[in-house]
Amino acid sequence: MPNPDRPHVVANPKPRDLPAPSVEEPVDPVPPLDPPSDVAAPELRSATGRPVRAAATTRAQQGAFLTTATGTRLRDTDHSLKAGRRGPVLLQDHHLREKITHFDHERIPERVVHARGVGAHGVFVSNGAAAKLSRAAFLQADVETPVFVRFSTVLGSRGSADTPRDTRGFAVKFYTSEGVFDLVGNNIPVFFIQDAIKFPDIIHAGKPEPDREIPQAASAHDTFWDFVSLHTEAQHHTIWNMSDRALPASLRTMEGFGVHTFHLVDAAGDTVLVKFHWKPAAGVHSQLWEEAQLTAGGDPDFQRRDLYDAIQNGALPSWTFGVQVFPDTEDETFEGIDLLDPTKIVPEELAPVQPVGTLTLTANPTNYFAETEQVAFHPGHLVPGIDVTNDPLLQGRLFSYLDTQLTRLGGPNFDQIPINRPHADVNDMLRDGFHQHAVHTGVAPYKPNSLDGGCPFHAGVADGAFLEVPSPVEGEKVREHPASFDDHFSQPRMFFRSLSPIEQEHVIAAYTFELSKVTWPQVRERQLAHLALIDERLCAEVAAGLGLPAPTPDPDVEVQDLAPSPALAQIVPGATYPVAGRTLGVVADASTRTADLQAVIDAAQAADLLVFVLGPHAGVADAADGTFAVDKPLYQVRSFELDAVVLTTATTPAADVPSRRDAKVGSPDHRDVGVDPRTLLLLSELFRQGKAIGALPDAAPALVQAGIAEDDPGVVVREDAAAVTEQVLALVAQHRVWERLAPLG
Numbered sequence: 132m133p134n135p136d137r138p139h140v141v142a143n144p145k146p147r148d149l150p151a152p153s154v155e156e157p158v159d160p161v162p163p164l165d166p167p168s169d170v171a172a173p174e175l176r177s178a179t180g181r182p183v184r185a186a187a188t189t190r191a192q193q194g195a196f197l198t199t200a201t202g203t204r205l206r207d208t209d210h211s212l213k214a215g216r217r218g219p220v221l222l223q224d225h226h227l228r229e230k231i232t233h234f235d236h237e238r239i240p241e242r243v244v245h246a247r248g249v250g251a252h253g254v255f256v257s258n259g260a261a262a263k264l265s266r267a268a269f270l271q272a273d274v275e276t277p278v279f280v281r282f283s284t285v286l287g288s289r290g291s292a293d294t295p296r297d298t299r300g301f302a303v304k305f306y307t308s309e310g311v312f313d314l315v316g317n318n319i320p321v322f323f324i325q326d327a328i329k330f331p332d333i334i335h336a337g338k339p340e341p342d343r344e345i346p347q348a349a350s351a352h353d354t355f356w357d358f359v360s361l362h363t364e365a366q367h368h369t370i371w372n373m374s375d376r377a378l379p380a381s382l383r384t385m386e387g388f389g390v391h392t393f394h395l396v397d398a399a400g401d402t403v404l405v406k407f408h409w410k411p412a413a414g415v416h417s418q419l420w421e422e423a424q425l426t427a428g429g430d431p432d433f434q435r436r437d438l439y440d441a442i443q444n445g446a447l448p449s450w451t452f453g454v455q456v457f458p459d460t461e462d463e464t465f466e467g468i469d470l471l472d473p474t475k476i477v478p479e480e481l482a483p484v485q486p487v488g489t490l491t492l493t494a495n496p497t498n499y500f501a502e503t504e505q506v507a508f509h510p511g512h513l514v515p516g517i518d519v520t521n522d523p524l525l526q527g528r529l530f531s532y533l534d535t536q537l538t539r540l541g542g543p544n545f546d547q548i549p550i551n552r553p554h555a556d557v558n559d560m561l562r563d564g565f566h567q568h569a570v571h572t573g574v575a576p577y578k579p580n581s582l583d584g585g586c587p588f589h590a591g592v593a594d595g596a597f598l599e600v601p602s603p604v605e606g607e608k609v610r611e612h613p614a615s616f617d618d619h620f621s622q623p624r625m626f627f628r629s630l631s632p633i634e635q636e637h638v639i640a641a642y643t644f645e646l647s648k649v650t651w652p653q654v655r656e657r658q659l660a661h662l663a664l665i666d667e668r669l670c671a672e673v674a675a676g677l678g679l680p681a682p683t684p685d686p687d688v689e690v691q692d693l694a695p696s697p698a699l700a701q702i703v704p705g706a707t708y709p710v711a712g713r714t715l716g717v718v719a720d721a722s723t724r725t726a727d728l729q730a731v732i733d734a735a736q737a738a739d740l741l742v743f744v745l746g747p748h749a750g751v752a753d754a755a756d757g758t759f760a761v762d763k764p765l766y767q768v769r770s771f772e773l774d775a776v777v778l779t780t781a782t783t784p785a786a787d788v789p790s791r792r793d794a795k796v797g798s799p800d801h802r803d804v805g806v807d808p809r810t811l812l813l814l815s816e817l818f819r820q821g822k823a824i825g826a827l828p829d830a831a832p833a834l835v836q837a838g839i840a841e842d843d844p845g846v847v848v849r850e851d852a853a854a855v856t857e858q859v860l861a862l863v864a865q866h867r868v869w870e871r872l873a874p875l876g
């Protein structure tokens with residue numbers, strides 16, 4: 132326990148502002164506790180969109196006493212009703228049957244794709260720049276629109292890890308005054324297929340293989356590579372998946388893309404074509420593959436925890452919403468790029484992203500199931516001023532999302548679930564069905580009618596009606612695609628050649644790793660032939676890693692040398708990014724001076740970093756002149772959790788080291804050097820992951836034992852704790868110490 136007469140240092144005084152529980156079970160009845168301040172719930176609305184004036188917790192459980200589902204108070208939930216103490220259970224026990232029956236039916240089917248996800252509430256504020264392009268009310272100047280955002284992985288099951296190599300979903304539900312607009316995008320701007328009819332194929336290939344149901348949440352297996360190597364339009368998305376983009380450091384550091392081209396329609400009915408972009412204020416950053424693998428084992432919930440923690444601690448994630456704008460020409464191409472082909476991007480150098488507003492995530496959900504699991508996105512949820520195009524992938528999506536909810540959410544009334552309710556009047560003539568929450572009035576849910584006074588009425592454009600863009604359509608019925616969809620290799624080549632050298636190394640490593648997991652040599656060879664078309668060096672390096680000869684490029688496939696697009700590289704020499712919400716570990720033990728520890732914490736928290744004190748054991752630990760609260764003991768912490776570390780001490784081996792209870796302690800030799808072996812492991816991992824390392828002079832022996840020199844890049848050793856921290860923060864602003872990761876030659 133801290134001694135009130137000595138200094139006691141605490142980095143995280145209140146992880147969540149919930150009342151502290153008593154050690155004993157409480158017995159005095161109290162009503163349900165208020166939720167903590169970092170959460171919000173769906174706005175109170177009727178099933179037909181009207182605001183409801185009531186306390187935010189009106190929909191939560193009520194009263195101090197346990198009841199049945201129908202509100203009858205219960206005096207016991209620990210014993211079934213039996214015929215005698217040792218007798219059989221009686222069928223009349225309604226409470227038993229209700230409790231078990233409800234439990235038996237608690238699960239709903241997970242999403243067929245994007246099952247693993249995390250959501251947050253937020254607000255979108257328009258800057259008005261899009262007002263000249265679209266009549267959408269939420270895009271007019273200074274309009275604030277509530278949103279719910281769900282990020283997801285694609286392939287894994289609901290309980291899978293957060294950090295596989297995978298595309299991430301970036302779905303935003305705007306509750307606009309004109310109805311719900313869903314932008315259901317990804318963190319990669321292209322897609323595997325050009326026609327939605329192939330979606331079941333790519334997903335069947337990417338999901339665990341059907342005979343043994345492995346591997347979970349991974350593309351490194353035969354069926355995925357079999358499909359993408361036979362289906363060359365997938366090569367562009369695949370190379371993005373082999374890049375750092377598929378390993379986001381945090382959901383807060385991901386770019387988002389609407390992928391398809393959409394129409395914007397102004398008040399006069401004039402149209403432009405646009406592609407939507409989300410640019411993260413924190414910059415685009417990724418994990419290294421080693422980190423992603425460590426994370427999947429050490430903390431499979433890492434990215435949801437990171438998002439929750441950031442919001443709870445006030446480091447509110449934010450993105451600029453932007454559009455690339457193209458003239459709505461008859462051929463729907465821009466600079467020779469077919470805007471209906473979802474396997475193509477338009478380089479930002481050709482069409483800059485114009486900012487139209489800012490998204491900020493402001494609150495965590497109150498209840499995961501009610502909100503994040505039950506939210507139902509749909510690309511067909513459009514508002515006046517935004518319309519779809521004939522992109523054949525988008526067209527199929529317009530069917531699929533509505534259809535899938537019937538199974539997942541149990542019927543056609545899923546739009547009435549609180550998180551899905553619009554913030555606009557609903558008068559839809561849809562009636563009845565499972566889980567109907569509206570209590571409709573009237574007798575005439577049909578049109579035309581006179582019995583309900585003719586209501587509901589058709590709206591004119593002046594009344595805010597949605598108007599499809601009246602694009603002319605003609606043609607024969609064919610199962611074909613346009614010739615402009617045929618070039619599958621020029622943009623993958625442009626992507627690879629636009630990356631920084633470090634990112635290129637990561638792409639080479641990713642292909643090599645993934646293809647090494649493919650068991651059929653024929654599939655490896657087929658994919659290598661495609662890499663030869665993308666870039667000969669890429670192909671040669673991957674082939675070397677696989678122990679195969681590099682094939683020569685197929686002379687019959689024409690691949691263009693497009694100009695590189697610098698905007699595609701995420702590692703930009705010298706660039707710095709905000710550090711708010713990044714994590715710093717501070718190593719301390721019984722030789723630490725509390726003033727030094729406090730100075731590090733203060734300097735880091737002043738820059739809105741999340742600070743974790745790493746100590747010899749959980750709870751309160753001794754310092755040289757006081758005590759400190761340990762957030763993560765050395766036996767628990769792992770490098771992937773930290774962006775940087777500051778050592779106030781070299782750490783003498785903690786009490787559990789001699790027993791080697793913790794396998795990370797390693798061989799007995801480590802004990803002899805007088806430094807806790809977990810500190811050395813942490814340092815060596817952080818060092819090879821290119822993370823900043825700061826140390827006070829007392830900690831120098833730990834650096835020496837870890838093989839780290841004081842003048843190595845990204846290593847800061849100074850007397851002054853605050854000054855060390857400042858320098859470490861400057862390095863964190865670059866995301867990593869890139870010199871340590873620079874590729875050879």
Ligand code: HEM
Pocket residue numbers: 241242243244245248281282283299300301302315316317321322326327328330389390391473506507508524527528531532535536539
């Ligand atoms: C550009 C291409 C695509 C993108 C960007 C995309 C994005 C997404 C995202 C972000 C989600 C998760 C939504 C959430 O968080 O709840 C999702 C789910 C889903 N997607 Fe897609 N998707 C694409 C293509 C397709 C296609 C072509 C189909 C079907 C033809 C499809 C069918 C589905 C289905 C059925 C779900 C599950 C929806 C649910 O259960 O709520 N997607 N998609």
